[in-house]
Amino acid sequence: MKKAGTALLLAAGALLPGVSGHAQDATAAPCKAGKGWDLSCLRQIYAGPVSSWPRPQVPDGITPAELAPVSSIPVPAVAPRVAALGQRLFNDPRLSRSNAVACISCHHPAHGFADAKRTSLGHAGRPGQRNTPGLLGVGQLRALFWDGRAASLEVQALGPLQHADEMAMEVPALAAKLARLDNYRAQFDAAFGQSGGVTLARILGALAAYQRTLLPPATRFDAFLAGERTALDQRELLGLHLFRTKARCMTCHSGALLTDQQFHNLGLSFYGRSKYEDLGRYLVTGEAADVGKFRTPSLRGVAQSGPWMHNGLFPQMTGLLNLYNAGMLRPAPRNAEQAMDPRFPVTSPLLQRLQLTSDEIMALKSFLEVL
């Protein structure tokens, strides 16, 4: 695992010299003090309501949703008994062919319902292609998976259940298998309030109901948003300010879950490198413009859900932030064939070099740790 990770990072480094982007100096920034920041001035401009905070610094044409507390996420309308059944199914490895892999094997509560691995390990220890996303707030997402290929949690669960590298289950046989185990039949009837026993639709419905209840826990950031202005220390407050302004993160990470739920290309698709290549959203739409795009992930609980990005490229947050600071990767065509290729991926024009100092990068990191 470690070796593969290093190889990926080296491959990424090889692409770095091609980085471009227009630097923009945040000269008009309030509270600058020489090369650093006047922190008591920052305290003052963040003392009022959220609507009075400095406006997010984003490219023209983008209007990000304002940052909002977890409490603003609507409470899911699910029957508690169905959700409880869903939790039992989520934790039960007998949903897999080998009886060894449960949803929770990869989506563990201790890691924000991710798995702390670069890419997942499933059936018979087989490595998957992608990093396991955390599931906190997943009920709010319009399109699931890194490439958005599933439109609902009910449909989504069919993916891991039958994927050869995940649970490798023959889905048509699943309901009959569960009906023979423990008291599942009775529990399904009790949860759904009528007879009918174990059916695939009920399994998917219960798993989905449970996942809709997985809201991110309220954090010190939520306390801060709610008006408790001592909830963030100086460095975290500076991180928040940079996230909104100079670092331009709110271009894509906005709202209560800190995602615009859109697809963007950050230059991490390793196009034309067979081992690591992942075409992302293109695999769903077939549109050349979607090559290398991935859904902006939520940043709630992000400090617990590394390694980060669709391919788990970054084991360290500082490495990830350094690359954002450089404007991310902007791979150039490597030969004439690639230069003519209409599918050659184009890194998002919304990204640019940021000119953050190392202190500012540490402040951003501290802010991400309170989300």
Ligand code: HEC
């Ligand atoms: C072997 C590890 C593994 C297992 C087991 C597994 N998952 Fe996942 N899960 C992943 C990976 C990897 C992805 C991302 C795949 C992708 O984007 O193509 C994912 C994605 C998801 C997503 C989409 C999240 C998002 O942000 O879009 C949901 C929801 C989910 N899994 C739920 C489940 C459920 C429910 C089960 C059990 C039925 C399950 N998973 C079993 C590894 C796993």
Ligand code: HEC
């Ligand atoms: C152009 C849109 C865009 C901007 C601007 C942006 N991000 Fe992202 N962010 C994304 C997308 C898309 C991904 C996933 C990309 C992938 O996996 O290939 C991502 C992934 C991440 C991740 C990894 C999360 C995970 O669960 O793996 C972190 C952390 C992150 N961004 C933080 C930031 C910070 C901090 C900033 C500001 C410096 C920022 N982002 C600016 C779109 C953006």
